Amino acid sequence: MNLAVVLVSPKTPGNIGAAARAMLNMGAHDLRIVAPRCDPLDSQALAMAVHASDLLRSARVYPTLREALADRDVSVGTSARIRADLPAPRHPAQVRPLVRAASAPALVFGPEETGLINSDLEQCQVTVRVPTGDYASLNLAQAVLLVCYEFLQAQDDTPAYDRKTATREEMEALYGHLHETMHLIGYTDAVRARHTLRLWRALLDRALMSSAESRLFRGFLRQVQWKVEDAGKRGAERESVSPSAAAEPRAE
Known part of the structure; x- marks a missing residue:
């Protein structure tokens, strides 16, 4: 081993x-x-x-x-x-x-x-x-x-599962990405973030993700981040358009 x-x-x-x-x-x-x-x-x-x-x-x-x-x-x-x-x-x-x-x-x-x-x-x-x-x-x-x-050295039965899990570096990168996303969407704040992330770590580590599964999860997080940022840009564009500029000219 x-x-x-x-x-x-x-x-x-x-x-x-x-x-x-x-x-x-x-x-x-x-x-x-x-x-x-x-x-x-x-x-x-x-x-x-x-x-x-x-x-x-x-x-x-x-x-x-x-x-x-x-x-x-x-x-x-x-x-x-x-x-x-x-x-x-x-x-x-x-x-x-x-x-x-x-x-x-x-x-x-x-x-x-x-x-x-x-x-x-x-x-x-x-x-x-x-x-x-x-x-x-x-x-x-x-x-x-x-x-x-x-x-x-201890004797043991045959393991009940046999699969290659993601490396710790892949999982730490996932947790960093999750931390950023939680702040972005207001899921947690600076005070509660560490406790919340510990709970997520415990849950996701039990899943024994493969490398492909960790990439799948991060793809989901990237889509969440894009959606939030895109919505923010659209809101900013709407606010930049004044009511007078957007109004139709009146017929005389």
């Missing part, structure tokens, strides 16, 4: 190296690091990676999560908390069929101190939580190991 593991703003070199080692143990080889706060090739990282040093050296670094997910068709965030306006985290085994049916899935982990923030989780179609006992405090490498095991 072409599974990418994405570490968002990791703080400690040792955690990056240990995460690479965990990946190699489970058969994952695509490590992506977003805005690291340390040197991913620090001696501590290489020491913790052990035999995964080549995997660590081949890791790609990105300035934003959106860029790291651009070519992925399914992205799975990790979180131990319930967030307002966002779907509740699920058990990794429940998400396994979705990940295994994807062409280019990604598994996203947040900073060691805070985990993923809401704006990161918004870019993920689904969120998982590693089930633990009452004491729930996994380090980054432990979390990577457990979730990669669920997706890559």
Whole structure:
């Protein structure tokens, strides 16, 4: 499986190296690091990676999560908390069929101190939580190991569906387009826009759109925008014509 593991703003070199080692143990080889706060090739990282040093050296670094997910068709965030306006985290085994049916899935982990923030989780179609006992405090490498095991090594039935979904970049472009259209037609305002868009994200991400379907939806949005703008132009033209200029000359 072409599974990418994405570490968002990791703080400690040792955690990056240990995460690479965990990946190699489970058969994952695509490590992506977003805005690291340390040197991913620090001696501590290489020491913790052990035999995964080549995997660590081949890791790609990105300035934003959106860029790291651009070519992925399914992205799975990790979180131990319930967030307002966002779907509740699920058990990794429940998400396994979705990940295994994807062409280019990604598994996203947040900073060691805070985990993923809401704006990161918004870019993920689904969120998982590693089930633990009452004491729930996994380090980054432990979390990577457990979730990669669920997706890559655990036994599972044949996935119930098999289709190529749109990439995250295609979906983010769709959401940007939807945001503009909502403002254009007065569907929402600046205060409510983020909450409203989160609800739309949850709905449309569940649909697992294909690339063609995302283009179809954006075609509909373009038609809405054209219709609104055309109506505005027609109204402006009517207002520019004065009643005296438009009136018929009177017969003497």
